[in-house]
Amino acid sequence: MIDSAIRTFHIGVRVTLHSAVLDPQGGAILRGLHALGFDGIDEVHAGKYFSLTIHASDADAALAEARRAGERLLSNPVIETFALALEE
Numbered sequence: 721m722i723d724s725a726i727r728t729f730h731i732g733v734r735v736t737l738h739s740a741v742l743d744p745q746g747g748a749i750l751r752g753l754h755a756l757g758f759d760g761i762d763e764v765h766a767g768k769y770f771s772l773t774i775h776a777s778d779a780d781a782a783l784a785e786a787r788r789a790g791e792r793l794l795s796n797p798v799i800e801t802f803a804l805a806l807e808e
């Protein structure tokens with residue numbers, strides 16, 4: 721049973737490659753878009769998105785938990801970076 725003081729938070733985790741890392745998937749998508757006539761698109765960066773549901777006492781605790789997950793499992797800090805967003 722979940723404590724009544726505990727709330728549910730939804731946090732999005734966006735993982736992308738560091739800017740210095742070659743992004744072949746993004747390049748392939750860009751070439752495909754250009755082939756379809758989307759000539760105004762100059763760059764594509766591929767990544768991953770995770771939606772986490774976290775039970776915590778407050779938003780700061782939920783974001784801290786999501787940050788730990790991002791650092792330890794959801795991203796590879798050698799080649800990737802991640803950003804968190806508290807979702808409504």
